[in-house]
Amino acid sequence: MVFVVIAGCVVAAIAQLADSTGSSATRVFLVIGIVLGELLVLRLENGTGVPLSYAVLLVLASSFPARECAVVVVAAELISGVLRISHRSAGWRPQIVVERIVVAVATVATYDAARALTHHDETVAAVLFALGAAAVAQLPVDLAARWVLRLQPAFTARTRLAWLAIASSGMLMAVGYRGVNGEGGVGIWGPLLFSTPLLAAWYAFERLDSATLAYRQTIESLAMAPEFGGLVPPGHSHRVATLSGLMAGTLGLSGNVTSDLEVAALLHHLGQVTIDEPEDPERPIPPSQVAAVTSAMLREIKPLAGAGDIVAGDADDPRRRIAVQVLRVASEYDDLTARDSNEADVAIETLRSAPGYVYDEKVLAALERVVRTGKLVTT
Amino acid sequence: MTPFPRQLAPLAALSFAAVLGTAVLLVARYSAPDAVALTVFSLLAVFSFNRVVRLSNGVLVSAIPMVAIASVVVFMSHDAPIGVLAVGALTINLATLRAGGWGWIGYNAGQIGFSSLAAALVYAPLSRVFPTSLPGALLVVIPIAVVYIVVSWSILLLSYAIELRRVPTDVLRDLLPTAPQTLPFMLLGFLLGRLYLSLGAAVMLLIIVPILIAREMFASYLRVKESHDETVQLLIRALEQKDPYTAGHAERVAVYADYVAEELDFMPARKERLHFAALMHDIGKLVVPNQLLNKPGKLTEEEFKRVRIHEGVSVQMLSHIDFLRPIAMHTHSDTMRFDPDNLDHPIEPYIIMVVDAYDAMTSTRSYRKALSQEIAFEELRNKSGTQFHPACAEALIRAIEKRNEVHGKGHEEESHFDHAPEVGLGSAGLGDLLPDEKANQ
Numbered sequence: 018m019v020f021v022v023i024a025g026c027v028v029a030a031i032a033q034l035a036d037s038t039g040s041s042a043t044r045v046f047l048v049i050g051i052v053l054g055e056l057l058v059l060r061l062e063n064g065t066g067v068p069l070s071y072a073v074l075l076v077l078a079s080s081f082p083a084r085e086c087a088v089v090v091v092a093a094e095l096i097s098g099v100l101r102i103s104h105r106s107a108g109w110r111p112q113i114v115v116e117r118i119v120v121a122v123a124t125v126a127t128y129d130a131a132r133a134l135t136h137h138d139e140t141v142a143a144v145l146f147a148l149g150a151a152a153v154a155q156l157p158v159d160l161a162a163r164w165v166l167r168l169q170p171a172f173t174a175r176t177r178l179a180w181l182a183i184a185s186s187g188m189l190m191a192v193g194y195r196g197v198n199g200e201g202g203v204g205i206w207g208p209l210l211f212s213t214p215l216l217a218a219w220y221a222f223e224r225l226d227s228a229t230l231a232y233r234q235t236i237e238s239l240a241m242a243p244e245f246g247g248l249v250p251p252g253h254s255h256r257v258a259t260l261s262g263l264m265a266g267t268l269g270l271s272g273n274v275t276s277d278l279e280v281a282a283l284l285h286h287l288g289q290v291t292i293d294e295p296e297d298p299e300r301p302i303p304p305s306q307v308a309a310v311t312s313a314m315l316r317e318i319k320p321l322a323g324a325g326d327i328v329a330g331d332a333d334d335p336r337r338r339i340a341v342q343v344l345r346v347a348s349e350y351d352d353l354t355a356r357d358s359n360e361a362d363v364a365i366e367t368l369r370s371a372p373g374y375v376y377d378e379k380v381l382a383a384l385e386r387v388v389r390t391g392k393l394v395t396t
Numbered sequence: 397m398t399p400f401p402r403q404l405a406p407l408a409a410l411s412f413a414a415v416l417g418t419a420v421l422l423v424a425r426y427s428a429p430d431a432v433a434l435t436v437f438s439l440l441a442v443f444s445f446n447r448v449v450r451l452s453n454g455v456l457v458s459a460i461p462m463v464a465i466a467s468v469v470v471f472m473s474h475d476a477p478i479g480v481l482a483v484g485a486l487t488i489n490l491a492t493l494r495a496g497g498w499g500w501i502g503y504n505a506g507q508i509g510f511s512s513l514a515a516a517l518v519y520a521p522l523s524r525v526f527p528t529s530l531p532g533a534l535l536v537v538i539p540i541a542v543v544y545i546v547v548s549w550s551i552l553l554l555s556y557a558i559e560l561r562r563v564p565t566d567v568l569r570d571l572l573p574t575a576p577q578t579l580p581f582m583l584l585g586f587l588l589g590r591l592y593l594s595l596g597a598a599v600m601l602l603i604i605v606p607i608l609i610a611r612e613m614f615a616s617y618l619r620v621k622e623s624h625d626e627t628v629q630l631l632i633r634a635l636e637q638k639d640p641y642t643a644g645h646a647e648r649v650a651v652y653a654d655y656v657a658e659e660l661d662f663m664p665a666r667k668e669r670l671h672f673a674a675l676m677h678d679i680g681k682l683v684v685p686n687q688l689l690n691k692p693g694k695l696t697e698e699e700f701k702r703v704r705i706h707e708g709v710s711v712q713m714l715s716h717i718d719f720l721r722p723i724a725m726h727t728h729s730d731t732m733r734f735d736p737d738n739l740d741h742p743i744e745p746y747i748i749m750v751v752d753a754y755d756a757m758t759s760t761r762s763y764r765k766a767l768s769q770e771i772a773f774e775e776l777r778n779k780s781g782t783q784f785h786p787a788c789a790e791a792l793i794r795a796i797e798k799r800n801e802v803h804g805k806g807h808e809e810e811s812h813f814d815h816a817p818e819v820g821l822g823s824a825g826l827g828d829l830l831p832d833e834k835a836n837q
Contacts, residue, residue: 141598178612185602185605185606186605186606189603192595197594200595201595213580215606221610224614225613225614232624234716238714239682287634290638293686293687314633314634318626318627318629320622
């Protein structure tokens with residue numbers, strides 16, 4: 018990134034010398050802005066992100082003719098592509114370039130159309146209307162492009178906040194660059210300084226992303242302990258968590274309950290590592306004792322207390338009672354298939370043949386749907 | 397809300413009275429502020445003051461200086477310094493207001509109000525002399541930023557001097573590094589003020605939205621981080637449930653690791669990574685049967701092998717956590733002996749090895765009583781350069797001596813094993829570094 022800034026500044030200085038009006042240097046700065054904006058993204062829960070370059074596109078669209086915008090965008094995307102390939106960026110695919118160019122075209126076209134609609138009025142309201150329209154257009158176009166190009170479109174609460182931050186900052190940067198009716202514009206300093214709040218948002222998104230990852234990985238790491246200790250088959254917790262998550266989706270459980278359920282599934286055997294080994298190996302520790310010890314441990318930790326309730330099988334809320342059943346069914350199903358090497362059909366039949374009070378019919382149906390639709394990939 | 401120190405009550409009262417007195421003088425002599433601008437900037441100031449973000453290194457980041465400078469540009473364009481003072485004085489924390497913290501309200505009104513007013517009085521003549529187009533504007537922003545900071549810090553240092561809670565020079569040493577990060581906010585405030593004058597209040601919304609989102613995301617980050625910290629406690633409790641004699645071990649190792657990191661001038665992110673690695677370094681012990689961990693006598697060869705498995709498991713489990721992987725990969729004892737020629741080896745595993753050994757030596761275990769601090773230091777020094785990284789061993793000793801802390805025999809906060817033998821018997825052997833000759837004494 019530092020290399021991009023230094024190289025860009027050198028090129029901009031040369032451009033400034035060659036073209037005393039300064040417009041070439043400005044274009045070089047905007048290319049750098051888009052390249053940096055491609056490297057800095059507001060990360061979303063599904064591992065994708067919204068690039069900060071979309072904010073720079075608003076500056077570009079509001080101050081340069083379409084042909085010049087095209088040159089700047091293509092140059093920036095080429096440089097970004099080369100940088101990503103040379104750094105072997107994880108998850109980079111050529112479709113991303115197509116997606117970005119589609120969004121750039123939509124931004125410029127919408128801005129021009131909105132300006133035409135307001136007869137190119139140089140009033141604050143008219144300029145903000147055009148910028149707002151261009152910013153709003155970016156969202157559906159980007160989602161559609163991601164859907165067509167199979168780039169995992171997402172429209173969660175975090176996605177909407179990311180778009181809002183980029184749209185508002187982009188509008189401010191554009192107004193700061195061009196001004197309105199000759200007032201308020203400070204040239205390239207505008208986008209440079211008015212990008213500060215957006216950079217603060219990027220920093221916060223990055224921290225949230227890395228903390229969420231560390232939190233999830235720490236739980237997964239703890240889940241490995243009973244497996245390394247030979248107390249449960251390798252991969253059991255992970256498989257049960259995956260299956261529970263899919264069943265929760267099928268049953269329409271809420272995000273919070275699903276999240277607690279997945280943690281419960283990952284850690285439901287953790288307590289076993291703290292129990293003394295039985296003197297008689299023929300008499301293993303009863304599952305109820307493992308659940309009691311595990312749930313007591315989890316309930317002591319505030320953010321894991323919900324998961325502890327599910328492991329304990331102790332829930333007042335009807336949705337949490339379903340989560341308890343999901344964990345029980347998913348764990349039993351994994352034991353039947355992975356430990357006892359039964360076929361999926363046989364395992365489901367075995368669960369169905371248990372007395373009616375053992376497993377909830379709705380939950381068994383959810384298991385069957387998940388298994389039959391092939392969503393569950395066994396590892 | 398932190399209770400307002402009683403010693404500062406006169407300062408707060410004086411400061412509030414001074415704000416009111418100055419306001420009366422300014423009203424009589426200068427123009428009245430624009431009502432819309434006063435409303436917009438006061439709301440923005442209250443909003444910013446209630447959206448302060450505390451970074452992991454304890455530094456508070458706030459948009460107050462930005463709002464203050466923006467208000468200077470806007471109100472001084474109409475020669476209305478009362479607007480600047482009013483915005484500064486109305487910068488109120490709503491939680492403090494609800495709790496009736498009038499001391500803080502009076503104090504803050506004086507600090508922010510007079511800092512802003514001082515900046516405004518310097519800005520007025522400068523704006524007439526220097527060009528207001530960029531980058532010429534920098535020539536204006538730098539002196540007003542300096543004045544704002546000097547006045548603000550002077551009031552802060554005065555309060556510390558009155559309160560006698562901290563030495564003002566120490567406070568100044570903490571404040572100085574924050575000055576450079578304030579300047580971009582002030583330059584941003586300068587531009588925002590100009591943008592307001594040119595384009596009106598609508599543009600203010602465009603800057604509030606990303607700040608608000610940044611703040612919300614940061615709050616979410618802090619919540620997840622807290623959950624993560626608490627989840628690590630789950631591991632520690634599980635370990636202590638397995639082996640009660642190591643109660644407090646993980647936390648002490650993490651504290652000693654923090655000491656060493658401080659001595660070695662680690663950056664905050666690196667320090668945090670080391671702290672977590674130190675807290676979790678025994679994670680592999682979860683797979684060792686309780687009976688072996690707590691066996692008071694010597695372990696058989698078979699048992700010893702089973703116990704040693706925990707190191708490999710620790711490496712595998714910690715490697716699953718991305719931010720700990722660089723440390724985890726080098727924590728196995730087979731690769732841990734200090735090798736001065738191996739420069740690729742990160743220093744963190746060596747730090748954990750030293751602090752782990754120090755805590756093992758200075759705490760009572762099932763197989764022997766705690767050793768004295770002198771013996772532990774001597775052992776660290778004797779094995780420095782062969783078993784232990786010299787810089788880490790020295791840093792730990794220096795840090796403990798600097799703090800006048802004494803650990804080990806006779807200084808343990810809690811010991812769970814009154815009947816432990818005086819000298820080591822080998823047992824689980826984890827970290828028991830008592831030299832043979834001393835064991836035989």
